[in-house]
Amino acid sequence: MSRFSEQDMIEGCRRGDPEAQRNLFEHTSGNVFRLLFRMTGSKDDAFDLSQETYLKGFAQIEKFEGRSSIATWLYRIAVNEALQFLRRAETARLKLEKCAKGSNNGKCPIETTNVRLDVQAALARVDASDRAVLLLRYQDGLDYRAIADILGSAEGTVASRLNRARDRLRENLRKSYGLREESDPVVHPKSSR
Amino acid sequence: MCCEDYKLQIGRFLDNELTPDVRADVTEHLQTCSACNLELESLQELTLGISDSSEVSVPSDLWDSIECRLGADADRSAKRAVMNYRPFRTRRWALAASLVFVVGLGMLGVSLMDNSAEASTINFSVLLDGLPLDAQKAFRKFLTLYDAQPGSPPDAKKFASSLDFETPPTLPGGFHLDSVYLLQFGDNPGVAASYIRGDEFLATIFHAPVTNENFGTHKDYDCVVGKHHGHKVKVGSWKMVHLTDPTTCHCVLSQLDEASELPAVMAAVAPRASTANVHGHGG
Structure with missing residues (x-):
């Protein structure tokens, strides 16, 4: 998406131009839908939340100030929608946990590769806010600044949230393995250099 | 910097978020410290597992x-x-x-011409329409429509102090309280609760008496539950039964049998409901 075409799209969306809206959707919906799917564990919920994300985005496009990319701005809406949804219903966690236990007939978003399967299952059990920050960084490859924009926090906060989220994910993995020797924390010498 | 300090930097190192100077420092440390190398490898494996390369296609519709x-x-x-x-x-x-x-x-089923009806109608059709496909999802849509916020039973009592209702932790028949929600019907507070028994779902909704309840295309019938007169809408195996007293409409959505299980459940959530035949919905 070139800067010029992005600007065109934004201007078009501000005018309510359906073609610009469609264009923006086509450029961003892959990532938005995937994030929402990974957040909720349900394609139906991701479908509903994607609708809300774009309707809200189009309705509030006047508020977009161009300090981040339009995709990042939409991500912020999507993450907020997902967190709000998960807070309200608290059903996604149950679905994902069922998924992790292998009880929903392979309809879960988990790969068959062993390590990934374990990590994905553990990811399903961490808090939604931890899951969001981990997915934004390691699924979508966003840098701390973009994540800070999306979450409305400082870059330093993103770093500490990621540290905490990784630790919690590792702790979840440790519990699921039940193998202390594989998962004991690395022992550091008191100092070096 | 001691090893623990380096450990704190390894996450940023992995994420390529260190300044060149610090990055060079950490790189040098990693060449001599096996513990930090293990930490780095462990984090690499962990974060690689998060990225899911499987295709998630955007639904065509x-x-x-x-x-x-x-x-x-x-x-x-x-x-x-x-x-x-x-x-x-x-x-x-x-x-x-x-x-x-x-x-x-x-x-809300409110006529655009009638501004006075803003808070006097409750739209149950969004709930009823979705029951055959996924009752819990339909319930969530209803909650979303009325700006539901999660709360506790005491929160609900405080929030909707004008209503007379109960959200006990268990219901007769072995249902367990799953969630309680605070709703907003126009200017009036409302409360909803969901219960689970195995895979079985049951919901209660409490609101102030209104002049109209919108059931969409679904028919509303008079019924008797225990000693109480009320009305009900049936959608497939689902029944939404409503008992109304002067302060509160008590609604139970379930697949329970009206004669055997439902009366005890209704008595638990509406213990003080009048036995009088008061519909209150006026629709």
């Missing part, structure tokens, strides 16, 4: 749904603009902002 809702919003906005004798606003954000209000009223 997603845009159509969005476009449809955009169009519906625009239509409603136009109607509202004409009725209010205001100039039609063409800016999308303004349309949408005004339409959120209009759509809300529309979903």
Whole structure:
């Protein structure tokens, strides 16, 4: 998406131009839908939340100030929608946990590769806010600044949230393995250099 | 810097978020410290596992749904603009902002011509329509429509102090309280609760008596539950039974048998409900 075409799209969306809206959707919906799917564990919920994300985005496009990319701005809406949804219903966690236990007939978003399967299952059990920050960084490859924009926090906060989220994910993995020797924390010498 | 300090930097190192100086320092440390190398490898494996390379394709009908809702919003906005004798606003954000209000009223089944009916109608059709496919999802949609916020039973009592209801932790028959929600029906507070028994779902909704309940295309019948007179709407195996007293409409959505299980459940959530035949919905 070139800067010029992005600007065109934004201007078009501000005018309510359906073609610009469609264009923006086509450029961003892959990532938005995937994030929402990974957040909720349900394609139906991701479908509903994607609708809300774009309707809200189009309705509030006047508020977009161009300090981040339009995709990042939409991500912020999507993450907020997902967190709000998960807070309200608290059903996604149950679905994902069922998924992790292998009880929903392979309809879960988990790969068959062993390590990934374990990590994905553990990811399903961490808090939604931890899951969001981990997915934004390691699924979508966003840098701390973009994540800070999306979450409305400082870059330093993103770093500490990621540290905490990784630790919690590792702790979840440790519990699921039940193998202390594989998962004991690395022992550091008191100092070096 | 000691090893623990380096450990704190390894996450940023992995994420390529260190300044060149610090990065060089950490790189040098990693060449001599096996513990930090293990930490780095462990984090690499962990974070690699998060990225899911499997394809998640966008449903082909997603845009159509969005476009449809955009169009519906625009239509409603136009109607509202004409009725209010205001100039039609063409800016999308303004349309949408005004339409959120209009759509809300529309979903509440309120006539655009009748502003006085704002809080006097409750739209149950969104709940009833979705029951055959997924009752819990339909319930969530109903909650969303009425700005539900999660709460505890004491929160609910405090929030809807004008209503007379109960959200006990268990219901007769072995249902366990899953969640309690605080709702907003126009200016009036409401409460909803969901219960689970194995895979079975049951929901209760409490609201102030209103002049109309919108059941969409579904028929509403009189019924008797225990000693109570009420009314019910049946959708497949689901029944939404409503008992109303002067302060509160008590609604139970379930698949329970009316004669055997439902009376005890209704008595648990509406213990003080009048035995009088008061429908209160006036629809």
